[in-house]
Amino acid sequence: MSASEQQAADAAAMRRALDLAVLGPARGVNPRVGCVILSPAGERLAEGWHRGVGTAHAEVDALAKLEPGAARGATAVVTLEPCNHTGHTGPCAVALIEAGIGRVVYAVADPGEHSSGGAERLRAAGVEVTAGVLVDEVEAMLDDWLFAARNHRPHVTVKWASSLDGRAAAADGTSQWITGPEARADVHRRRSAADAIAVGTGTVFADDPSLTARAPGGEFFDAQPVPVVFGRRAVPSDAAITRHPHAPLFFEGADLRADLAELARRGIRSLFIEGGPTLASAFIADGLVDELLVYLAPALLGGPRLALGELGVPTIDAAIRLDFAVIERLGDDVLLVARPTEGN
Known part of the structure; x- marks a missing residue:
């Protein structure tokens, strides 16, 4: 087989491996x-x-479907570098070596502190290793997991809805509904795509949110984010989040980085922060936000109920600069998707 034929065969097998990968739990x-x-x-x-x-x-799983010895000299094509540690199961690199695999092809290097090094172990055992096949496609599929593994925290999105003058509520505290049905439907779709959704205790007491993801007709999406509450106040036993399909997680919020690390250890790869202003501002001020979703309504409210509070920005030179990734019309409203620029 020529080099070009080998590359084509590797890519075809990797596409099949990618199809198999998405059968697993998201x-x-x-x-x-x-x-x-x-x-x-x-x-x-x-x-x-x-x-x-x-x-x-x-x-x-694949090796178990073969008769003993049938894998000798074969090629294993895997979306992620075979692991090199013992956890709930043994090292995959060792399993491949013991099965007599002669060549391993993988797309993405394992970023895990303890699980990486499989490729090196395979090469040391005389196994030919090829890395980086369809790496962009596989990284796109693993984006949330890779982010959490590389950064030891979930990917954090902060969302708010406000009037054009930046108010999240009227002076009397009322806020339903600033935005229209199209914007609200978009929020629920994005909630469903997140592993967890977070609010502060102030929002729990003020709005009693359910923190569920629902279709426009009110029915629940199959995928529901885990509710997370930050703050020191105890949540009432009859709060709406206590009826959520997932048991809520509670953090005091005194050390947000440590809290995010704990969420990552629990398998939370993406966190959707709904509010309120105190919580959103704390995450932004600590440099822990990767994406902002701002739903702007064509309305003016004035008054003190700002969408954000103190960010620790003393002068214009210290402003937290953003790049607009998306500007989209949703009914009468506008969605702005912004991400911090390099260095913020």
């Missing part, structure tokens, strides 16, 4: 991984994927 501590095992002649011998914590990793 949420949780572990990544979605797929594996295809090819004979020396390029025939597909076995396939596998990871089904969640405590189950066989994709490589072991």
